[in-house]
Amino acid sequence: MIRYDLLKELKPILSDHLVVCNIGAPSQELHEIDDQPSNFYMLGTMGLASSIGLGLSIATEKKVVVIDGDGSVLTNMGSLATIGNNPQPNLVVLIVDNGSYGSTGDQPTYTGGRTSLAGVAEACGCDTVIECPADQTPDILRNALAADRMTVIISRCDSGNRKCPVISMNPISIRERFMAEVAR
Amino acid sequence: MAREIDRQIIRDLRENGVNFVTTVPCKQLAGLIEVLGDTDTIRHVPCTREDEGMGLCAGAYMGGMRPLIMMQNTALGVTLNALATLIQYYQIPLPMLISYRGEVGEPVACQVEMALHTKALLAQLHIPTYHFHNVAQADELPGILDHCQMCRKPVAVLTDASFWGSAT
Numbered sequence: 001m002i003r004y005d006l007l008k009e010l011k012p013i014l015s016d017h018l019v020v021c022n023i024g025a026p027s028q029e030l031h032e033i034d035d036q037p038s039n040f041y042m043l044g045t046m047g048l049a050s051s052i053g054l055g056l057s058i059a060t061e062k063k064v065v066v067i068d069g070d071g072s073v074l075t076n077m078g079s080l081a082t083i084g085n086n087p088q089p090n091l092v093v094l095i096v097d098n099g100s101y102g103s104t105g106d107q108p109t110y111t112g113g114r115t116s117l118a119g120v121a122e123a124c125g126c127d128t129v130i131e132c133p134a135d136q137t138p139d140i141l142r143n144a145l146a147a148d149r150m151t152v153i154i155s156r157c158d159s160g161n162r163k164c165p166v167i168s169m170n171p172i173s174i175r176e177r178f179m180a181e182v183a184r
Numbered sequence: 185m186a187r188e189i190d191r192q193i194i195r196d197l198r199e200n201g202v203n204f205v206t207t208v209p210c211k212q213l214a215g216l217i218e219v220l221g222d223t224d225t226i227r228h229v230p231c232t233r234e235d236e237g238m239g240l241c242a243g244a245y246m247g248g249m250r251p252l253i254m255m256q257n258t259a260l261g262v263t264l265n266a267l268a269t270l271i272q273y274y275q276i277p278l279p280m281l282i283s284y285r286g287e288v289g290e291p292v293a294c295q296v297e298m299a300l301h302t303k304a305l306l307a308q309l310h311i312p313t314y315h316f317h318n319v320a321q322a323d324e325l326p327g328i329l330d331h332c333q334m335c336r337k338p339v340a341v342l343t344d345a346s347f348w349g350s351a352t
């Protein structure tokens with residue numbers, strides 16, 4: 001299962017929650033599947049989705065789902081230490097691990113080699129880390145959101161992207177409608 | 185050991201409504217970080233790198249908090265993309281309280297190398313920049329914090345060795 005098909009399966013779960021979505025293909029795919037004011041699309045800044053999600057989850061009591069990627073987490077692995085040491089019960093970090101840099105042409109990442117992001121997250125102090133195949137992810141995400149416990153999910157997907165249009169929304173519009181949703 | 189200048193700055197942050205601070209430490213910021221730890225109204229989340237810290241600040245801002253980052257000027261390079269494509273692109277107000285290493289009074293020669301580029305990089309990014317060189321200039325901080333919120337931009341406050349040396 002590729003990320004696009006996973007996001008489609010996750011749509012009914014994600015649409016009820018604040019979602020911080022990673023740069024590039026993930027945001028473009030989510031935008032095409034289910035554009036919502038409760039989605040924050042990153043238009044730039046690789047690697048900071050989980051950091052934005054942690055900051056947000058500290059500021060709000062609402063549930064926050066981060067959709068991150070293996071390549072992005074590898075650029076900012078320290079974020080897992082910050083998350084592990086500042087656990088927010090309303091935060092779920094979903095790392096779509098397809099073993100590749102999807103937005104740049106599916107070049108392999110080290111998670112397809114010898115590196116385990118679940119191992120990294122656990123070593124960084126994250127208490128609840130679940131690695132699962134893509135098709136089990138909807139149930140695991142639903143349970144994680146029902147439990148009041150910070151959870152890191154590593155969802156193993158196949159490499160590949162769906163061709164979706166670039167997001168043409170103005171960044172300030174994305175932020176303002178997202179903030180209105182947070183404050184609602 | 186925290187000094188009066190540290191307490192004054194943290195008081196100014198509190199009175200401005202700052203309630204989320206992320207830090208990467210510097211010797212010159214040690215007193216501030218110590219006072220932060222005793223300040224209940226400010227949530228302090230140390231970050232592992234300064235661009236990560238800017239992500240935390242962006243999220244905290246969107247959740248309704250008022251963030252600030254404390255960092256050293258030597259880290260400016262790793263924050264350029266976060267500043268341009270997150271903080272500036274989405275118009276997020278972000279005061280940056282920066283320890284300006286490598287100025288007169290600096291004991292470590294290598295620190296001078298990034299000091300030479302600090303103001304040029306900030307100017308290239310069109311970041312409003314204020315340089316505190318003696319302790320009396322800290323009185324400008326409340327106005328700078330207001331200005332940052334008003335214009336919704338990252339704003340840099342550079343605090344050099346002379347500033348910290350002249351403080352009590």
Ligand SMILES: [Mg+2]
Nearest residue numbers: 069070071100
């Ligand atoms: Mg990937």
